[in-house]
Amino acid sequence: MEISVTVNGVKHTAEVEGRTLLVHFVREQLGMTGTNIGCDTSSCGACSVHLDGEAVKSCTILAVQADGTEITTIEGMAGADGTLHPMQQAFMENHGLQCGYCTPGMVMAATSLLKENPNPTEEDVRLGLEGNLCRCTGYHNIVQSVLAAAKA
Amino acid sequence: MTTIETTHTTNGVIGQRLLRKEDPALLTGEARYTNDLQIPGALHLAVLRSPYAHAKILRVDLSRALEMPGVRAAYSGADLADLWAAPMPCAWPVTDDMKNPVHYPLATSTACYVGDGVACVLAETDAIARDALEAIEVDYEPLRAVVGLEDALSDEVVIHPDLGTNKSYTWNLLVEETEGAVEAAFASATYTVAERYVQQRLLPMAMETRAVAAVPQPFGGDITLYSSTQVPHILKVMTAITLGIPEHQVRVVAPAVGGGFGSKLNVYAEELLCVALSRKIGLPVRWNEERSENSMATIHGRGQIQNIELAADAEGKLTAVRVRLLADMGAYLQLVTPGIPILGAFLYAGVYHIPKAYDFSCTAAFTNLTPTDAYRGAGRPEATYAIERAMDALAREVGVDPLEIRRRNFIPTEAYPYEAFSGLTYDSGDHDLAATKAAEMIDYDGLRARQAEVNVPGSTKRLGIGVSTYFEMCGLAPSRVLASLNYGAGGWEAATVRVLPTNKVQVVTGTSPHGQGHETSWSMIVADKLGVDPADVHVLHSDTAISPLGLDTYGSRSLPVGGVAVAMACDKVIDKAKQIAAHQLEAAVEDLTFEDGSFSVQGSPDRALPLAAIAFAAFTAHNLPDGLEPNLEAQVSYDPPNFSWPFGTHMCAVEVDLETGKVDLITYVAVDDCGVQINPLIVDGQVHGGVVQGIAQALYEEAVYDVDGNLTTSTLAEYLVPAASDVPSIITGHTVTPSPTNQLGVKGVGEAGTIGAAPAVINAVVDALKEFGVTDVPMPASPLTVWNTLNNARANHSSGGTS
Numbered sequence A: 001m002e003i004s005v006t007v008n009g010v011k012h013t014a015e016v017e018g019r020t021l022l023v024h025f026v027r028e029q030l031g032m033t034g035t036n037i038g039c040d041t042s043s044c045g046a047c048s049v050h051l052d053g054e055a056v057k058s059c060t061i062l063a064v065q066a067d068g069t070e071i072t073t074i075e076g077m078a079g080a081d082g083t084l085h086p087m088q089q090a091f092m093e094n095h096g097l098q099c100g101y102c103t104p105g106m107v108m109a110a111t112s113l114l115k116e117n118p119n120p121t122e123e124d125v126r127l128g129l130e131g132n133l134c135r136c137t138g139y140h141n142i143v144q145s146v147l148a149a150a151k152a
Numbered sequence B: 001m002t003t004i005e006t007t008h009t010t011n012g013v014i015g016q017r018l019l020r021k022e023d024p025a026l027l028t029g030e031a032r033y034t035n036d037l038q039i040p041g042a043l044h045l046a047v048l049r050s051p052y053a054h055a056k057i058l059r060v061d062l063s064r065a066l067e068m069p070g071v072r073a074a075y076s077g078a079d080l081a082d083l084w085a086a087p088m089p090c091a092w093p094v095t096d097d098m099k100n101p102v103h104y105p106l107a108t109s110t111a112c113y114v115g116d117g118v119a120c121v122l123a124e125t126d127a128i129a130r131d132a133l134e135a136i137e138v139d140y141e142p143l144r145a146v147v148g149l150e151d152a153l154s155d156e157v158v159i160h161p162d163l164g165t166n167k168s169y170t171w172n173l174l175v176e177e178t179e180g181a182v183e184a185a186f187a188s189a190t191y192t193v194a195e196r197y198v199q200q201r202l203l204p205m206a207m208e209t210r211a212v213a214a215v216p217q218p219f220g221g222d223i224t225l226y227s228s229t230q231v232p233h234i235l236k237v238m239t240a241i242t243l244g245i246p247e248h249q250v251r252v253v254a255p256a257v258g259g260g261f262g263s264k265l266n267v268y269a270e271e272l273l274c275v276a277l278s279r280k281i282g283l284p285v286r287w288n289e290e291r292s293e294n295s296m297a298t299i300h301g302r303g304q305i306q307n308i309e310l311a312a313d314a315e316g317k318l319t320a321v322r323v324r325l326l327a328d329m330g331a332y333l334q335l336v337t338p339g340i341p342i343l344g345a346f347l348y349a350g351v352y353h354i355p356k357a358y359d360f361s362c363t364a365a366f367t368n369l370t371p372t373d374a375y376r377g378a379g380r381p382e383a384t385y386a387i388e389r390a391m392d393a394l395a396r397e398v399g400v401d402p403l404e405i406r407r408r409n410f411i412p413t414e415a416y417p418y419e420a421f422s423g424l425t426y427d428s429g430d431h432d433l434a435a436t437k438a439a440e441m442i443d444y445d446g447l448r449a450r451q452a453e454v455n456v457p458g459s460t461k462r463l464g465i466g467v468s469t470y471f472e473m474c475g476l477a478p479s480r481v482l483a484s485l486n487y488g489a490g491g492w493e494a495a496t497v498r499v500l501p502t503n504k505v506q507v508v509t510g511t512s513p514h515g516q517g518h519e520t521s522w523s524m525i526v527a528d529k530l531g532v533d534p535a536d537v538h539v540l541h542s543d544t545a546i547s548p549l550g551l552d553t554y555g556s557r558s559l560p561v562g563g564v565a566v567a568m569a570c571d572k573v574i575d576k577a578k579q580i581a582a583h584q585l586e587a588a589v590e591d592l593t594f595e596d597g598s599f600s601v602q603g604s605p606d607r608a609l610p611l612a613a614i615a616f617a618a619f620t621a622h623n624l625p626d627g628l629e630p631n632l633e634a635q636v637s638y639d640p641p642n643f644s645w646p647f648g649t650h651m652c653a654v655e656v657d658l659e660t661g662k663v664d665l666i667t668y669v670a671v672d673d674c675g676v677q678i679n680p681l682i683v684d685g686q687v688h689g690g691v692v693q694g695i696a697q698a699l700y701e702e703a704v705y706d707v708d709g710n711l712t713t714s715t716l717a718e719y720l721v722p723a724a725s726d727v728p729s730i731i732t733g734h735t736v737t738p739s740p741t742n743q744l745g746v747k748g749v750g751e752a753g754t755i756g757a758a759p760a761v762i763n764a765v766v767d768a769l770k771e772f773g774v775t776d777v778p779m780p781a782s783p784l785t786v787w788n789t790l791n792n793a794r795a796n797h798s799s800g801g802t803s
Helices: A022-029 A086-093 A103-116 A122-128 A140-151 B023-027 B063-067 B078-083 B126-133 B149-154 B181-188 B232-243 B269-281 B291-297 B337-343 B380-398 B402-409 B431-442 B444-454 B479-484 B518-530 B558-585 B611-620 B680-699 B752-768 B783-802
Strands: A002-007 A010-015 A048-051 A054-057 A070-072 B043-049 B055-061 B071-076 B117-123 B137-142 B167-176 B191-199 B211-216 B223-227 B250-253 B285-288 B304-312 B318-330 B357-366 B461-471 B493-499 B505-509 B537-540 B592-595 B598-601 B604-610 B632-638 B647-657 B663-673 B731-734
Touching: A022 A048, A048 A103, A054 A103, A086 A103, A086 A140, A086 B023, A103 A122, A103 A140, A103 B023, A122 A140, A140 B680, B043 B126, B043 B269, B043 B291, B055 B117, B063 B071, B071 B078, B071 B126, B071 B269, B078 B269, B117 B126, B117 B269, B149 B318, B149 B357, B167 B181, B167 B337, B181 B304, B181 B318, B181 B357, B191 B380, B211 B269, B223 B232, B223 B269, B232 B250, B232 B269, B269 B285, B304 B380, B318 B337, B318 B380, B337 B357, B380 B402, B380 B461, B380 B752, B402 B431, B402 B461, B431 B444, B431 B461, B431 B647, B431 B663, B431 B731, B444 B461, B461 B752, B493 B518, B493 B558, B493 B611, B505 B518, B505 B558, B518 B537, B518 B558, B558 B592, B558 B598, B558 B604, B558 B611, B558 B632, B598 B611, B604 B611, B611 B632, B647 B752, B663 B680, B663 B752, B680 B731, B680 B752
Parallel strands: A002 A070, B043 B285, B223 B250, B318 B357, B505 B537, B663 B731
Antiparallel strands: A002 A010, A048 A054, A048 A070, B043 B117, B055 B137, B071 B117, B167 B357, B191 B304, B211 B223, B211 B285, B304 B318, B461 B647, B493 B505, B493 B632, B592 B598, B598 B604, B647 B663
16 A cells, blocks of 8 residues: 655655554564664653644554554654754653663654643653663662753 | 772863763664664564563474565474574573573574574565565474472473473572571570562663664675664674674674563574574565564573571671572573572672572573563662562561661771672662662651651551662672673673874774763863863764674673773873873973863973874874884773672652552662762663663563463553652762772662662651551562452451461
């Protein structure tokens, strides 16, 4: 099937199998490997991207379902001049990442969270990120990062 | 013990909360994990895994799989028998008579756990390879699975018939001042406690599952193995040995690695399969592990039954410790499987002074389950859990507060360096200081007062307070001590420091970071020593072609061994640079001082040369002292004189709902002392993550098997890795007691949080329920488990009251 998707501002038209997941399309067909895969049950959120501005787990969506949409992946977050997105900057300043594997998904989920709730409490952040797992940080500094980004 | 003074910093970089160099690449998707690598022409490996925990393999029919479009090859275990020069390696034969079943990357005659590889496929895409697995027909003859440790030791069903038993080994550590000292101590004790604890199996669950890619040069003969591993150097040696490939033709690269926690400290079947098959067919071969596959094919942690007995005098001071441990090896011995319980063997007396009256024995057995091996803390969280739970039991016996029983038993600060009952020397410690600080931070006395107020009849909630004090015991070295434990490798680490002609510094380290931030911390050490900007230091690692010498990252060893090696290499660079400076300044070497990156003649500060000038002079080599080699670089292989002994106190408060059994962790305080901190930002991060992994063992996680040996928690939907909403913020505090065994005064910190956390949490849960007669709550303390425990205790309590 042919689909047409705009990813990080660039329109891509491609042939995909019906069973191809959005995450596999982005990683394997577009070669954008910043979006990671951490599970096979849509539990971990490592593959979170923005679809028409909202965070989704790209392993729960077929590439064909994304036809006609606008996708932003982690590669589309920093400015063209190399400036980190404020959420990326907040993660760096608050040591909100260690191995970095969950980080792209966390950043995508966290920016979406702040869009919905620009002034979250710590509890709002913890509940808002419960679909994204991290094994390194114990979440402490991830939560601090998101709260800092909200204030930035 | 030789004491080494902590050297003063030259420009104050050490101790700063410097932001990590690693982050921009990781935050933008630029970092490349193994499965991100683009490898033209690579075939994809998929492994068919046994659905039975124990079964004879009668027939493997690959024909239908081989007919599928896109499938290039398929093999049974028997088909590949000729590829292996040696069985899968176990590097830690803890006893001379240890039983170690022969283990190859694919099973040939018997599958010994659910997930044991029995056949494999090479195909043009990962999807085709996995589809083809379904076309392979295997006839199995199921055998009864051995799931429990007691069942294993009965030998009713022997998993590896050629061994004749399921017992792998018994390892003893009996230390007595005089023969019979332990018996005598128990006979004369005022107080004794005897406790039994179960360390449930855990799944390490690094967020990146394992991935492997092997790229051969069919004509040149070289092979490059990319793997999501913690141990590229060990993997290189073991690949050469296991596959009979000349070691100098093997290059191992660990690209960005998405967490390890011990699970990637191994040599795995899929690594050997990719290398062997890529050489066999002359094409690159890659493999990527699915999560549910990871749950079965990657090692598990813990899996022990602990019996601990304490003897104490009238004041509650320990007089003897006796431990009987049963350890679940799983179906085979992986790289260091048998050594894991032994790593804890020295820690069952915790941070307490005991006389030479210590009796430890561990019996290890095979089961039809996934092999166990190192998982964050590896033996030490288990040991700490047992002694810290048992100390609370002792406090109940003696009738004193848990904190008081610990204070009565702490090794006194003035006793350091302290020669322990075991003969090991503990480098430095101040346990009372850490405990006092933790108690202040959490307001221990205030919490106890509040507990008395709120834990009253009529309330459906109970407040509990938990304490644990611990040693981390890390930086596993010196090598000769490892030799005495039969460990198959050394404990040294290598580092090279190279000042480039333009005064930028390249560091080559043998450690292999996967989240710990070595690039940042090592840069800070170098910046501090050489007086350069940390931004001008670049750290190379995790590629055996670039960093040929090293022993990698595990056991909280990287800083106290690898980081110290970097500092020592800087010293050698400074020594050499000083000779050049002396020559050019026409001064004696001993008259030069090096400060803030510049050499100057004592008493004549205007006669000075910056390191930048020396670096360029060493490069041009126009004007060097006679006999001195050009270039400014130095290499060090450092074998530490001792383990490092970080310590600390963790305290927490929980609220237990008596009606639902739910445990809410209200507050958690971790006071850790890892000596001098290079980067407190990173130290705090290590503690946060470690603590949450300990909380996870205490409250959430368990690898659950059914009676047939099927793992029923193989996905992240079933295995409860806590989310942000499941855990509290972690309040960290630190005391700083420098290690006297290295010039930086540093100790490790990677495992501390995990070691301290589980006993603190369970002690708090038990404390909350003490009025009901609860003295133990098994891990994980899920609502159902707590509810059942509480109701059983209440039933016993009331029946006891009426009889």
